[in-house]
Amino acid sequence: MAGNKGRGRASYTFNIEAVGFGRGEKLPDVVVKPPPLFPDTDYKPVPLKTGESEDYMLALKQELRGTMKRKPYFIEKPEEKPDIERYSKKYMQTYKEEWIPADLKSKNAQGTDKVSSLINAADVLKKIEELEKKGDGEKSDEENEEKEGSKEKSKDGEDEDNEDAEQEDDDEEELEEENDYVNSYFEDGDDFGVDSDDNMDEATY
């Protein structure tokens, strides 16, 4: 009875005036999306302080950033071994002071040896490949160029060359197989025997 007084009509449980706006007044629209990333502001920000001390601190800050990068405390991410060792890399390295405490030094030395030995092995393999190619004629030259071309493309980071990379892997496997059969061990046909005599002088290890 008393409760049905407002049947059909919306009524609030509290005094609507207290909240601050009257009944039936137009309320702002309901927001259905997140606020904009860079909303317009009514008041623009105050300009930065300028002066001698601010300029000096700015110069200091930028200088410190540069200095920190050159200190031995800045540990760079170890980069993956590049496909081809660039000649210029040797001369563009920045040298940092030795800082590593004594008990970590030995591990570092081992690490560099491994890397350098890997590079040497890659060089050796390449040398062997090239020497082999000279004997095999044009076809292998094309293969070599194709391989180097695909290597360069992959270096530029284009992902379309996944197939080329696979091809390159296949090529490498084939070529490496041929390298494993170092000439003196495998007699397969007259051509091999002929070439091996010529190459024996250079390919002794």
Added chain:
Amino acid sequence: MTQAEIKLCSLLLQEHFGEIVEKIGVHLIRTGSQPLRVIVHDTGTSLDQVKKALCVLIQHNLVMYQVHKRGVVEYEAHCSRVLRMLRYPRYIYTTKALYGDTGELIIEELLLNGKMTMSAVVKKVADRLTETVEDGKTMDYAEVSNTFMQLADTRFVQRCPMVHTPENSDTGPPPPAPNLVINEKDMYLVPKLSLIGKGKRRRSSDEDAAGEPKAKRPKHPTDNKEPIPDDGIYWQANLDRFHQHFRDQAIVSAVANRMDQTSSEIVRAMLRMSEVTTSSDAPFTQPLSSNEIFRSLPVGYNISKQVLDQYLTLLADDPLEFVGKSGDSGGGMYVINFCKALASLATATLESVIQERFGSRCARIFRLVLQKKHLEQKQVEDFAMIPAKEAKDMLYKMLSENFISLQEIPKTPDHAPSRTFYLYTVNILSAARMLLHRCYKSVTNLIERRQFETKENKRLLEKSQRVEAIIASVQATGAEEAQLQEIEEMITAPERQQLETLKRNVNKLDASEIQVDETIFLLESYIESTMKRQ
């Protein structure tokens, strides 16, 4: 640690120490104290790398270690210390203002290297100073040592905790991590060294020009084979003392703005007198009598005793309550109230933020609610003399940004909304925390934007660096104007324009970071002092 703080720490570590150190540091900040094996396992980096990264972090006082039971050593990172890296330029500039170039370089070396022995610092600073001075003159070690001792006396540098050698030397196997202790009285004790020597000027052939090939790096000549006299005594910069200095500076400038120059000088004299007698986190200074203050005013200020007394009375009666009167002996005992001073500064910061963001009428409402503590909607409109609609709009805007909060006072136990008072109030501590969090986010955004801008124009920057190197080398071998002109034209006019814009933007972003850091300092000091009092 809030997400914003962690992100900021990650950016700072990455900029200063590289990605590996950043990964380890952020992992430690996120997960708390961890032993070495767990860090290696969770971050997926090799043991070698983790050890190196931890070395760097411990050297720079960002990570501490502790031996727990069963001999496990755990490492813990200090997020707040990492955030201090933003403030390094301010520390260095302050030292320059107080102790000149020598002091500036000493603090710079200590901040860049974390911990150093006194002899190493003196040697490096002397070398650096010698380079800036003209040919023929060198910097004497004694001068640098003097400045270092001054810094130690005023506590701007302190000794690091040292290895503790117990009385009985053979107590079985050595502990897994050294136990570092430092005595209070030893902390500022400078070892007796006789450092004799002069700074060495680096020969110009040793300097690396960008891109010049160097086949072999000349081995560092180990000139002094004798052992370093103060081996094991390492020094670090005392950041708390710097913060004390900044706080004093802020109070003095606030008084100068509110009253006049003379009163700020009086306050400065009072602060100087209590520098060494009061610890950094005390709420009040020691009471100072008016006679003492009169005696220690700077020589140039000749104000009479009565004028000084009048000023002190004025300061003590000021509603801001920076200075309080604690007694009447000795012509009146006065203290400086740090808690209230920091609270006033934080409140002023909040008011200024509201004024710049929402307008001066909002600021009026904010100050009103601050003064009256609790106000109803209707009362706000009446007191502020602002029409109802606008007042409501402004209050809700501030409410949505959490500067103002609502306090419910129910009339009936069932908390019915129609029978409840809703009062607007300002809780300064929580508003300050919210603003601090926003500051951290701002600095993160600034750093990210700066890195983005630099990355976008990386190619152009590299090109301009190469051109500069070419110009430098061509000039060194003697070239004509025409050649230089030709080389300079390698960078086209629109590219030059782009470089100018980039430089301007990066400078603006850097300057903004430094200034946001000032606000961060004020808010952090206020929050820290309030939490200590509770």
